[in-house]
Amino acid sequence: MDVNWKITADDLESIAIGAGILGTGGGGNPYLGKLRMREHLRAGRTATVIAPADVRDAARVVSVFNMGAPTVGYERLPQGEEELRALRALEAHLGKPIDAIIPGEIGGSNSVVPLVVSAQTGMPVIDADGMGRAFPELQMDVFAINGIAPTPLALANHKGKTEILREERDPRAVERMARQWAVENGARASVAGFVMSGAEMKRWAIPHMLTLAKRVGDAVLSARHNHADAADAILAVTGGRRLFAGKIVDVERRTAAGFARGEARMASADGARCRIAFQNENLIAWQDAANGQRALLAVVPDLICVIDAETGEPVTTELLRYGLRVLVLGLPAPAQLRTPRALEFVGPRAFGYAVEYQSL
Amino acid sequence: MRVGIDVGGTNTDAVLMDGARVVAFNKAPTTRDVTSGIVAALRGLPLAAHPPRAVMLGTTHLTNAIVERKGLARTAVIRIGAPATAAIPPLADFPDDLRAALGGQWFLIEGGHEFDGREINPLDTARLREIAARLRDDDFQAVALCAVFAPLTRAHEERAREIVQNVAPEMYVSVSHQIGRLGLLERENATILNASLSPVARRIVSGLRDALKGIGLNDALYFSQNDGTLMATELAEQYPILTVASGPTNSMRGAAFLSGVKNAVVVDIGGTTTDVGVLQNGFPREAGAAVSVGGVRTNFRMPDVYSFGLGGGSVVRISDRAFTIGPDSVGYLLTERARVFGGDVLTASDVAVAARFAVAQMGDPARVAHLAANAREIARAMQAQVERAIDRMKTRAENVPVILVGGGSCLIEGELAGASEVIRPPHAQVANAIGAAIAQASGEVDRVYDLSAMSRGAAVEDALGFARERAIRAGALPTTIEVVEVEEVPLTYLPSNAVRIRVKVAGEIN
Numbered sequence: 068m069d070v071n072w073k074i075t076a077d078d079l080e081s082i083a084i085g086a087g088i089l090g091t092g093g094g095g096n097p098y099l100g101k102l103r104m105r106e107h108l109r110a111g112r113t114a115t116v117i118a119p120a121d122v123r124d125a126a127r128v129v130s131v132f133n134m135g136a137p138t139v140g141y142e143r144l145p146q147g148e149e150e151l152r153a154l155r156a157l158e159a160h161l162g163k164p165i166d167a168i169i170p171g172e173i174g175g176s177n178s179v180v181p182l183v184v185s186a187q188t189g190m191p192v193i194d195a196d197g198m199g200r201a202f203p204e205l206q207m208d209v210f211a212i213n214g215i216a217p218t219p220l221a222l223a224n225h226k227g228k229t230e231i232l233r234e235e236r237d238p239r240a241v242e243r244m245a246r247q248w249a250v251e252n253g254a255r256a257s258v259a260g261f262v263m264s265g266a267e268m269k270r271w272a273i274p275h276m277l278t279l280a281k282r283v284g285d286a287v288l289s290a291r292h293n294h295a296d297a298a299d300a301i302l303a304v305t306g307g308r309r310l311f312a313g314k315i316v317d318v319e320r321r322t323a324a325g326f327a328r329g330e331a332r333m334a335s336a337d338g339a340r341c342r343i344a345f346q347n348e349n350l351i352a353w354q355d356a357a358n359g360q361r362a363l364l365a366v367v368p369d370l371i372c373v374i375d376a377e378t379g380e381p382v383t384t385e386l387l388r389y390g391l392r393v394l395v396l397g398l399p400a401p402a403q404l405r406t407p408r409a410l411e412f413v414g415p416r417a418f419g420y421a422v423e424y425q426s427l
Numbered sequence: 428m429r430v431g432i433d434v435g436g437t438n439t440d441a442v443l444m445d446g447a448r449v450v451a452f453n454k455a456p457t458t459r460d461v462t463s464g465i466v467a468a469l470r471g472l473p474l475a476a477h478p479p480r481a482v483m484l485g486t487t488h489l490t491n492a493i494v495e496r497k498g499l500a501r502t503a504v505i506r507i508g509a510p511a512t513a514a515i516p517p518l519a520d521f522p523d524d525l526r527a528a529l530g531g532q533w534f535l536i537e538g539g540h541e542f543d544g545r546e547i548n549p550l551d552t553a554r555l556r557e558i559a560a561r562l563r564d565d566d567f568q569a570v571a572l573c574a575v576f577a578p579l580t581r582a583h584e585e586r587a588r589e590i591v592q593n594v595a596p597e598m599y600v601s602v603s604h605q606i607g608r609l610g611l612l613e614r615e616n617a618t619i620l621n622a623s624l625s626p627v628a629r630r631i632v633s634g635l636r637d638a639l640k641g642i643g644l645n646d647a648l649y650f651s652q653n654d655g656t657l658m659a660t661e662l663a664e665q666y667p668i669l670t671v672a673s674g675p676t677n678s679m680r681g682a683a684f685l686s687g688v689k690n691a692v693v694v695d696i697g698g699t700t701t702d703v704g705v706l707q708n709g710f711p712r713e714a715g716a717a718v719s720v721g722g723v724r725t726n727f728r729m730p731d732v733y734s735f736g737l738g739g740g741s742v743v744r745i746s747d748r749a750f751t752i753g754p755d756s757v758g759y760l761l762t763e764r765a766r767v768f769g770g771d772v773l774t775a776s777d778v779a780v781a782a783r784f785a786v787a788q789m790g791d792p793a794r795v796a797h798l799a800a801n802a803r804e805i806a807r808a809m810q811a812q813v814e815r816a817i818d819r820m821k822t823r824a825e826n827v828p829v830i831l832v833g834g835g836s837c838l839i840e841g842e843l844a845g846a847s848e849v850i851r852p853p854h855a856q857v858a859n860a861i862g863a864a865i866a867q868a869s870g871e872v873d874r875v876y877d878l879s880a881m882s883r884g885a886a887v888e889d890a891l892g893f894a895r896e897r898a899i900r901a902g903a904l905p906t907t908i909e910v911v912e913v914e915e916v917p918l919t920y921l922p923s924n925a926v927r928i929r930v931k932v933a934g935e936i937n
Contacts, residue, residue, distance in 0.1 A: 141609065142575060144575075144612065316824050
C-alpha cells in the first residue's frame, strides 16, 4: 500500500463485522469499540493505517490491546484514554517516542482499539497483527512465540493508574502478572508492550489483517445486501471451506480458571453430526460418524467460525444454544501460526487436547 | 373474580375469570386512544353480576409512541461513572430523529461502582444539583439516571434521584437499576426510553382509571410486564418500558394456564403472524441477545419469540405450478374478504376449510370445495412452516408438548413433527387476555458473587432472598412465592471465581 489508508465510517462498520468473524467465537464483541471509534470520526479525527512494508526497519513499534473480562467492559465502558496512557507510560519508561502501533489481536474487540489510539495520537497503525484471530492469552502472540520480550510492558486502567512490568522475559509469567494486575484494578487492563523494531515487526507480524477484516466485513455486507450466501462471500475472501451446516442440538458448558469451556454438538438434515470444543474461542471441530468413529475437521490454530445460517452474523460461544441454525467455516490460520514453534504455543496441545495439528 | 384485558393491534380482548374458570369473554376493535376500546370490550362482560376484584391489563400500545416518536417527553440523560465510560457518550447509537425528539442533552458526572461494590468515585452531588437546576430551568420534563454497575450497587442512583427530585420536584426521574440488567449502554437506552414515555404512560393510566371508575370498577388495576408478571399501576406509570412486549408473554402464560402444562412450546397463530415461544416452568424463555425497540438497542426482559408471516388472514396465491402463503394478510377483514365468507381473497383460513379440517368450522365450505386437492398440499406447507419454527425454538432434541393458541390455530390439524402431543386448550382464542388475568408478581436480582469467599449455594440463596423481597414489594403473597429461574454466568478471561447470578421468583397477587 503506497498511500496511507484513512479509516472511514464504512471501513469501521466492515472491520467490526470482519473482526467478529475472525474472533472465532471469542475475543469480545467489537460493537462498543466501533461506537468509540465512531465518536472520533464524528469529531473529525481518524486513524491512519500503513502497510508493514512502509515501516522503517529502525522504527520503534509497540503492540496495543486490552485484556480482562468482557462482561465488565460491557458495563463499565472505557474512559477512552486507557490505551493512550499505557502507550505514554511505556514511552516515558523507554525515554523514547514510539513510531507506530500494531494491533495485538485482530479477532474481536481488540481489533478496533489501535484505531482509537491512532485517532488520538496521529500515530500510524500497521496493517498487521500479532494473532491473526483471537486467542485468550498474551503468550499466544507471534511476537512472544518468536522471542520478542513482552516487557517492558505498560498497564493502565480506567482511573488513570499505570504500571510498568519489566525484566520478565517469560511471556507466560508476564501473562499471569498482567492478568492479576487487571483483577486488582477493576477487571480490565489496557496494555502496551512487545517493543520491537520495524525490521522485527516485518519479520514476525501477520500482515494485512486490518485489510482482511475489512474485506470479510465488506463481503458479509454485500452478501446481505444482495441476498447472497454470506458463507460463500466470506470464503471467497479468506480461503478455507465449509465444515458443516446444521442445527445445534446440544451445548454443554463448564468453567474453570476464567475459561468458559464446553462442547457444542450439531446435526445436519441428512443425519451427519459435528462437534466443536471451545474455550472462550472455538478450538476443535470433529465430524462424528455413525460407527462411533470421529474425524477431525479443523483444529486450532486454524480458525473455526460459527455463523448464523440466516444472517451471516458470527455466533460467539456465549450465544451457542439449541436450535440455532449455523454454518461452520474453517479458515486456514496464517502460516506464522503453523510453524512447529508456533504450534507449541497455539496448537491443540497448548489448550490441553491430545490431538495433532492437521491443516485444513 | 378477575378481569384480564389484552390490547392487541387489531382487537381488544377481555375475559372475566373466577379462579381458574372462564366466566365470559368479549372482543372489541382496538381504538387509537386505547381506553374506549377497553371500555367497549368490558361492556360485553357480566360485570354487574360478577364484580371483579382486580383488572389486569396487557398493552403494547406504548411501543407505537416510540416508533412514531410521538408524545415523548424532552428527556435528559445523566450518566454516573466518570471518569469511566467517557469514551462512548449517552445517546451515541440513537437514531438521529429520536435523539432530536428527546432534546439530545446528556451529562457525565463522577460516581458509580466497580463490579465488586467499591466506588469508582464518590457521587458528585454538587454537580448533580447544578445540572438538575439547569434542566428544570430549560423545561426538561424527564431525566434518565444511569450509574455504572447500578444493577449490583444502587446507592448512587438512589441518592441521585433524591437530589434531582429535591431540586426539580416536577421532573420525572427514571433510574436504570429498576429497568435493566448489566450492560451499561443497553440499560441506559432502555432507561431513556422509559423516561421519555412518562407523559404517554400517565395519560393512559389516568384515562383508564377514569374509564374504569365510569363503569363502576374502582378496583385494583395491574399492568402486565414483558416477563409475564404484573406491576401495580403506580409502577406501570413509572416503568412503562417494561410493558411494551407483554403481548407474546401473555399468550404463552395463558397457554400454560389453560393447558396446565408448564414446559412446552407455544404456537400462537394470529391473523397475520405466528409467534412461537418456549415455556420454562410456566414462564416464557427470555431472549439472550440485544432487542431493538424503535431502532434503539436495549437489554431488558423480553421473551424469546420467533415470528413469521403465517396467520388466519394470510393471503394465498396459486399459480400453475406453485403457490405462496403470506406474508400479507387481510387481518381483521377476514370475515369480509375471505372466500368462505363470500369475499374474493383466498386466505389461509379458506385453505383450512377446503382441506376439511375439523378444527376449521367457519363460513361456507361450498365456496372453496373446488380447491380440495390444492388445499391439502398448501396445508402441508403451512404445517411444515410451523414445524420448522417449533424445531428452531425448542431447547432439547426430544419431542416436547406443543400448545396451539390464537384465532388462527385452526390452520393446523392433527399431529406435528417434534411434538410429543399437540394441546388445543379451550378458550385458546383469548389466551392473551387470560394470560393477563392470571399473572403473578415477581422479583428479579442480577449480582456478581466471588465464589472464593462463599459457596455457590450460599450465593444463590443470598440472591433469592433479595428477589423474594422485591416480589413482595411488587404485591406477591409471600407464601406463594416460587423460584422461576436461576442463571449463573462466569466472568470469562479472569482468573477469579467471580460469577454473575441472576434469579427470578414469582408469587400470587396479594
